Amino acid sequence: MKSINGKKIAAYLNEELKDKLKSFRIKENITPTLVVVLVGENPASNIYVKNKKIKADEVGINSVVKKLDSGVTEKQLLEIIDNYNKDNNVDGILVQLPLPSHINTEKIIDAISYEKDVDGFNSKNIGLLAQGRPYVVPCTPLGCLKLLKTEIELMGASALVIGRSNIVGRPMSYLLTNHHATVTLAHSKTQNLKQLCKRNDIIIAASGIPKMIKKDWVKDKAIIIDVGINQIVDEDNKKVLVGDVDYSNVFSKVKAITPVPGGVGPMTIHCLLENTLKLSMLRRNL
Ligand code: NAD
Numbered sequence: 001m002k003s004i005n006g007k008k009i010a011a012y013l014n015e016e017l018k019d020k021l022k023s024f025r026i027k028e029n030i031t032p033t034l035v036v037v038l039v040g041e042n043p044a045s046n047i048y049v050k051n052k053k054i055k056a057d058e059v060g061i062n063s064v065v066k067k068l069d070s071g072v073t074e075k076q077l078l079e080i081i082d083n084y085n086k087d088n089n090v091d092g093i094l095v096q097l098p099l100p101s102h103i104n105t106e107k108i109i110d111a112i113s114y115e116k117d118v119d120g121f122n123s124k125n126i127g128l129l130a131q132g133r134p135y136v137v138p139c140t141p142l143g144c145l146k147l148l149k150t151e152i153e154l155m156g157a158s159a160l161v162i163g164r165s166n167i168v169g170r171p172m173s174y175l176l177t178n179h180h181a182t183v184t185l186a187h188s189k190t191q192n193l194k195q196l197c198k199r200n201d202i203i204i205a206a207s208g209i210p211k212m213i214k215k216d217w218v219k220d221k222a223i224i225i226d227v228g229i230n231q232i233v234d235e236d237n238k239k240v241l242v243g244d245v246d247y248s249n250v251f252s253k254v255k256a257i258t259p260v261p262g263g264v265g266p267m268t269i270h271c272l273l274e275n276t277l278k279l280s281m282l283r284r285n286l
């Protein structure tokens with residue numbers, strides 16, 4: 001039993017990235033630029049964007065937060081994205097989700113040039129990942145993969161991904177398949193999830209259901225990556241963040257598990273910054 005310290009691993013990887021960015025600056029005279037488009041005043045989105053900007057500044061990525069009023073039209077947003085697509089100084093474009101309901105999210109994500117789609121969410125990048133020839137990999141699944149690789153050989157391992165969202169579950173299943181794991185993808189209509197959990201060496205939990213996975217659901221010495229970030233009120237009436245796995249309940253049975261917070265979250269931000277540098281280099285054939 002072991003806690004996988006995502007915060008520490010991400011801090012180490014961020015230091016490495018900082019050095020790579022420094023060399024890139026010295027050799028090519030380029031500081032990659034990440035644009036984060038934030039629409040409206042969603043409090044959680046505000047915090048996520050702030051954290052991304054702080055980390056980008058720390059490693060030496062130029063970050064720009066483009067704040068837009070919640071009343072911005074789809075047409076205006078498409079024009080803004082088009083301008084960033086054409087701007088040679090912009091390497092990565094991220095549109096913070098969720099968007100207001102009058103805007104078609106898929107249309108906006110697909111309007112980002114695949115070469116600047118730093119989240120890896122648009123249909124071309126998801127298609128390339130599904131075909132096993134990724135250009136850029138979505139940040140949360142990539143962060144999970146990096147954590148898994150510190151614990152287990154993926155080739156031939158059995159992995160259960162719980163959740164089929166376009167930003168976590170589905171791309172995670174493609175990524176694990178590309179790394180030769182045998183993958184099962186579970187979702188809200190899946191029958192006998194507990195039995196499936198018990199059969200797999202690896203569980204990636206991304207359902208958004210607090211503490212759903214208990215000790216009697218997991219195989220002995222399983223590796224668990226808990227993507228869930230759920231706010232609940234604890235016994236002392238305090239608001240706390242918990243994952244989709246009942247961490248203290250399963251801890252003694254598993255080989256390794258990520259905590260929430262301090263597991264996948266910091267790795268997601270690291271991968272966003274790594275992707276920004278990667279896109280900057282790829283676009284210039286470097
Ligand atoms: P989502 O709501 O879009 O998708 C949830 C998925 O879980 C759906 O595909 C649904 O079919 C499945 N699901 C729901 N109930 C289920 C059940 N009982 N059994 C099996 N599957 C079930 O959520 P998302 O955007 O994929 O995020 C999932 C969780 O991960 C959330 O808690 C979110 O906050 C968190 N998250 C964390 C990070 C991070 O960096 N740590 C990044 C993204 C999302």
